[in-house]
Amino acid sequence: MGTDATQDLGAWLDGSIMAKRGLMRGKVGKTHELTEEKQGVFHYTIGPYSEPVMTVKPGDRIVVWTKDAFEGRIKSEKDKPSDILEVPFLNPQCGPIMIEGAEKGDAVAVYIESMLPRGENPRGTCCLIKEFGGLVGTTYTAMLNDPLPEIVKKIDLDTEKVYWSDRVTLPYKPHIGTLSCSPQIDSINSLTPDQHGGNMDMPDICPGHVCFLPVKVPGARLFVGDCHACQGEGEICGVAVEYPAVITLRVDLIKGWNIDWPRIETPELIMTVGSARPLEDAMRIAYRELVFWMMKEYGFDKYDAYMLLSQVGKAKLGNVVDPKYTIGAAISKRHLA
Numbered sequence: 001m002g003t004d005a006t007q008d009l010g011a012w013l014d015g016s017i018m019a020k021r022g023l024m025r026g027k028v029g030k031t032h033e034l035t036e037e038k039q040g041v042f043h044y045t046i047g048p049y050s051e052p053v054m055t056v057k058p059g060d061r062i063v064v065w066t067k068d069a070f071e072g073r074i075k076s077e078k079d080k081p082s083d084i085l086e087v088p089f090l091n092p093q094c095g096p097i098m099i100e101g102a103e104k105g106d107a108v109a110v111y112i113e114s115m116l117p118r119g120e121n122p123r124g125t126c127c128l129i130k131e132f133g134g135l136v137g138t139t140y141t142a143m144l145n146d147p148l149p150e151i152v153k154k155i156d157l158d159t160e161k162v163y164w165s166d167r168v169t170l171p172y173k174p175h176i177g178t179l180s181c182s183p184q185i186d187s188i189n190s191l192t193p194d195q196h197g198g199n200m201d202m203p204d205i206c207p208g209h210v211c212f213l214p215v216k217v218p219g220a221r222l223f224v225g226d227c228h229a230c231q232g233e234g235e236i237c238g239v240a241v242e243y244p245a246v247i248t249l250r251v252d253l254i255k256g257w258n259i260d261w262p263r264i265e266t267p268e269l270i271m272t273v274g275s276a277r278p279l280e281d282a283m284r285i286a287y288r289e290l291v292f293w294m295m296k297e298y299g300f301d302k303y304d305a306y307m308l309l310s311q312v313g314k315a316k317l318g319n320v321v322d323p324k325y326t327i328g329a330a331i332s333k334r335h336l337a
Helices: 003-009 019-022 281-300 301-310
Strands: 031-034 054-056 061-065 093-100 105-115 123-127 150-157 162-163 175-180 210-215 222-228 243-255 263-265 270-276 314-319 324-334
Touching: 019 105, 019 210, 031 054, 031 093, 061 093, 093 105, 105 175, 105 222, 162 324, 175 281, 175 324, 270 281, 281 301, 281 324, 301 324
Parallel strands: 031 061, 054 093
Antiparallel strands: 061 243, 093 222, 105 210, 105 243, 123 150, 150 162, 175 222, 210 263, 263 270, 270 324, 314 324
16 A cells, blocks of 8 residues: 555545543654564563563554564464364564553554565465354354364465455455553553454454543553454454454544444444453443543533434444454444534
8 A cells, every 4th residue: 555545545644532531642663573573572462461562652653563363473374273273373563563652541543554464475364263253153152063173374465465366356355353552451462353353353343443442550551463454354264364464553542532342434424342251241332432522522411312313323243253242333423523
């Protein structure tokens, strides 16, 4: 994704919540690069106990080199995931990145500028994993049926297309599968989404959009990983087109914005994100948080907001395969004016 595309995606930012309420008011600070070498050990838990890899200031830009969800261990279509992978060691995380001045009760704003494939001949990976996915028996939905066959698919891609097969070509629509700040006391595996963010698998956490994350510990401790070149809503087989990427992020800090769950802003929408099982509980969380947001910051009566969302609310699926399911509840900004 070139410079012109990045500028087009960010054209709306001057009027965004991040620009209006962030400490830097849209100004860009220093650029940092977090390479594999600087990262060293990738993390499979998100929490307050791992050693930080860098400290940045609000407004700074961070270029992050991520590995795919399998840390590059699945190398060919002949590989058998059960021989190579060990659950829960999936979704390796970069970080934690400390954000100067972040305190409990603040919110970190993460604007995703771009996501580029890594490698001279970049390839993505999709596969079927034993007892994992939306249409199979799992450890959470235990069945006596035999697992599905383990199949690995390697997929060529570039910054325009994902070449699924000779028959099907998909648009390159990258997003970040796992993005979060640290919980206050727990260290949560990188497969599980919750109030801190985590493995939400929300296609709307993508270039040109802003994700807001609640701060629970000093410095926020930002984690990022699990990039997808494309993914349908629900991620039904449990695996998107997983690929290693170079992500360019810009972070800012909104002081005293005490949000309980992640939020997303796009040029057209505001969205709240909930994660739980069953899926309807995730939806309840997301819509309740959106009602609260509309009341507190847009002047709506609680019950009027509730009834309005029944007419114009949008439900955005993240995943329905992880230990907790994720859904976003959104409303167009034109209804908030």
